[in-house]
Amino acid sequence: xxxxxxxxxVPDAAAGRRIDPSTNRIDRSVELAISDFDTYAVEEALxxxxxxxxxxxxxxxxxxxxxxxxxxxxxxxxxDRAVLITDSALEGADLLGTARALAGAIDKESADxxxxxxxxxxxxxxxxxxxxxxxxxxxxxxxxxELTNEGSSVLGKxxxxxxxxxxxxxxxAVIAVSDAINTPRYPSLKGIMGAKKKPQDTLSAAxxxxxxxxxxxxxxxSPPPARAEARKVEDDGNAAEQIVEFLAExxxx
Amino acid sequence: MAGTLVFLEHHEGxxxxxxxxxxxxxxxxxxxxxxxxIGSGVRGIAESAGAFGATTVFVAxxxxxxxxxxxxxxxxxxxxxxxxxxxTVLFAQSVLAADVAAGLAARLDAxxxxxxxxxxxxxxxxxxxxxxxxxxxxxxxxxxxLAIFRSGTFDANETGGTTEVKDTAVELEDxxxxxxxxxxxxxxxxxxxxxxxxxxxxxxxxxxxxxxxALAEELAQALGGAxxxxxxxxxxxxxxxxxxxxxxxxxxxxxxxVALGISGAIQHKVGMQGSNVIVAIxxxxxxxxxxxxxxxxxxxxxxxxxxxxxxxxxxxx
Numbered sequence: 001x002x003x004x005x006x007x008x009x010v011p012d013a014a015a016g017r018r019i020d021p022s023t024n025r026i027d028r029s030v031e032l033a034i035s036d037f038d039t040y041a042v043e044e045a046l047x048x049x050x051x052x053x054x055x056x057x058x059x060x061x062x063x064x065x066x067x068x069x070x071x072x073x074x075x076x077x078x079x080d081r082a083v084l085i086t087d088s089a090l091e092g093a094d095l096l097g098t099a100r101a102l103a104g105a106i107d108k109e110s111a112d113x114x115x116x117x118x119x120x121x122x123x124x125x126x127x128x129x130x131x132x133x134x135x136x137x138x139x140x141x142x143x144x145x146e147l148t149n150e151g152s153s154v155l156g157k158x159x160x161x162x163x164x165x166x167x168x169x170x171x172x173a174v175i176a177v178s179d180a181i182n183t184p185r186y187p188s189l190k191g192i193m194g195a196k197k198k199p200q201d202t203l204s205a206a207x208x209x210x211x212x213x214x215x216x217x218x219x220x221x222s223p224p225p226a227r228a229e230a231r232k233v234e235d236d237g238n239a240a241e242q243i244v245e246f247l248a249e250x251x252x253x
Numbered sequence: 254m255a256g257t258l259v260f261l262e263h264h265e266g267x268x269x270x271x272x273x274x275x276x277x278x279x280x281x282x283x284x285x286x287x288x289x290x291i292g293s294g295v296r297g298i299a300e301s302a303g304a305f306g307a308t309t310v311f312v313a314x315x316x317x318x319x320x321x322x323x324x325x326x327x328x329x330x331x332x333x334x335x336x337x338x339x340x341t342v343l344f345a346q347s348v349l350a351a352d353v354a355a356g357l358a359a360r361l362d363a364x365x366x367x368x369x370x371x372x373x374x375x376x377x378x379x380x381x382x383x384x385x386x387x388x389x390x391x392x393x394x395x396x397x398x399l400a401i402f403r404s405g406t407f408d409a410n411e412t413g414g415t416t417e418v419k420d421t422a423v424e425l426e427d428x429x430x431x432x433x434x435x436x437x438x439x440x441x442x443x444x445x446x447x448x449x450x451x452x453x454x455x456x457x458x459x460x461x462x463x464x465x466x467a468l469a470e471e472l473a474q475a476l477g478g479a480x481x482x483x484x485x486x487x488x489x490x491x492x493x494x495x496x497x498x499x500x501x502x503x504x505x506x507x508x509x510x511v512a513l514g515i516s517g518a519i520q521h522k523v524g525m526q527g528s529n530v531i532v533a534i535x536x537x538x539x540x541x542x543x544x545x546x547x548x549x550x551x552x553x554x555x556x557x558x559x560x561x562x563x564x565x566x567x568x569x570x
Contacts, residue, residue, distance in 0.1 A: 096364065130353075215393060
């Protein structure tokens with residue numbers, strides 16, 4: 001079974017995430033790390049491969065050249081190869097361009113299964129997989145908290161606002177997994193050492209069918225509306241009293 | 254304006270409040286607003302959208318549309334947008350709506366902006382981004398504009414009015430019918446709905462073990478409120494799904510929201526950030542929840558909450 005995992009290199013949480021006002025894009029000049037949510041998809045792919053006894057796990061991403069450093073975490077976890085679509089023509093790509101590029105790269109791989117995490121840690125649209133599935137003309141299941149490989153199909157347990165659905169999709173399929181599906185492993189020292197030697201390929205925009213259209217624009221940035229001042233206190237033994245006082249002040253008790 | 258189409262999501266015979274809220278917003282922006290209802294046996298509820306501002310409701314009623322899966326809905330919407338020339342399609346956030354909107358965006362090469370909290374008549378949307386640290390004004394460069402609104406952004410205003418119900422043809426792509434529903438969820442309700450509660454006490458992983466939900470229950474009882482839970486503890490089987498607040502659970506906006514042992518991940522935040530007053534107790538001083546709490550207490554909830562219950566009870570008696 002060949003599994004492609006789509007991941008995103010996002011600004012490391014410790015480095016801070018901001019929008020660069022000169023480009024109106026997220027500032028990616030800082031250190032990048034694989035989005036936490038994507039590690040669940042990598043873990044699920046590794047488990048499926050291990051259960052099947054053979055196969056290949058390829059991580060696919062789009063981003064600046066240095067995003068490859070972030071993809072190495074997935075390789076250190078156990079993924080076999082990394083493919084990075086990187087091209088200045090793709091800077092500023094929105095959902096449409098990103099879906100087109102990823103679908104182009106996935107197409108080259110002819111993967112049986114394509115996995116996504118439940119959202120990115122910075123953009124947060126939580127819907128890219130559906131646009132990719134549409135481009136690939138493949139079935140899609142999102143918010144999957146349990147995934148069963150049935151050989152020629154997969155069974156996904158999807159959580160929605162109404163509870164859990166069970167949905168079957170024939171392979172090849174596109175699945176977005178939630179962070180409830182597993183506990184991602186930490187890369188072992190051996191994994192980290194070996195990651196650098198694993199194949200790491202780059203693709204250009206032309207390789208994946210061109211940059212295509214951009215459908216959305218950023219017009220302006222502004223600070224968020226101020227929220228009434230937040231108070232934060234350390235419990236010094238009187239926290240319960242302080243909470244009651246606060247609730248009384250707000251006329252809530 | 255060639256017209257706005259609003260995706261009307263429904264569940265067990267009723268149009269979702271969120272969709273009706275978006276319909277109300279669209280009607281308020283002016284122009285004719287059309288709704289679309291896609292499912293099986295849904296024609297009967299189409300007229301109810303008239304009171305919320307839809308002058309026309311297109312109905313795609315077909316057995317193949319019974320399961321709430323996104324790809325068949327993309328087929329129906331794409332055809333409708335092309336045939337009728339809609340230039341704007343609006344969605345209220347949900348698991349289904351996000352998948353439908355993104356699929357439609359790729360099908361039509363239409364720009365999609367998500368998580369909007371407002372939209373102007375000249376098509377500028379507002380999106381709080383990066384954990385709401387910045388507000389982005391967004392626009393569209395495509396012919397057809399797609400938008401998903403954040404849960405609970407708009408109230409459903411019943412202003413009266415009638416709607417014309419029209420059928421729309423259903424033509425499905427082969428790949429759109431490949432995913433099949435094996436077992437569909439039915440929302441089971443236990444006790445009063447947390448969506449209507451004035452006070453909510455919510456518990457997360459920080460409670461430590463399922464039995465400790467008793468702490469949340471006691472505090473809720475003392476405050477006269479309901480108990481809610483995060484996705485993490487629901488998925489772990491500590492508390493029933495009907496109490497889940499968050500992106501894939503309920504969206505609540507009580508007068509008081511008390512968060513016990515909840516880190517405040519974005520998945521939870523989107524479901525409760527509309528609460529009037531938020532009080533959080535968490536032992537991790539760096540928990541994101543403190544960034545949007547009115548009162549944040551860094552400490553051990555296992556010692557604070559029992560005392561708090563006692564004090565609240567004493568005050569009330």
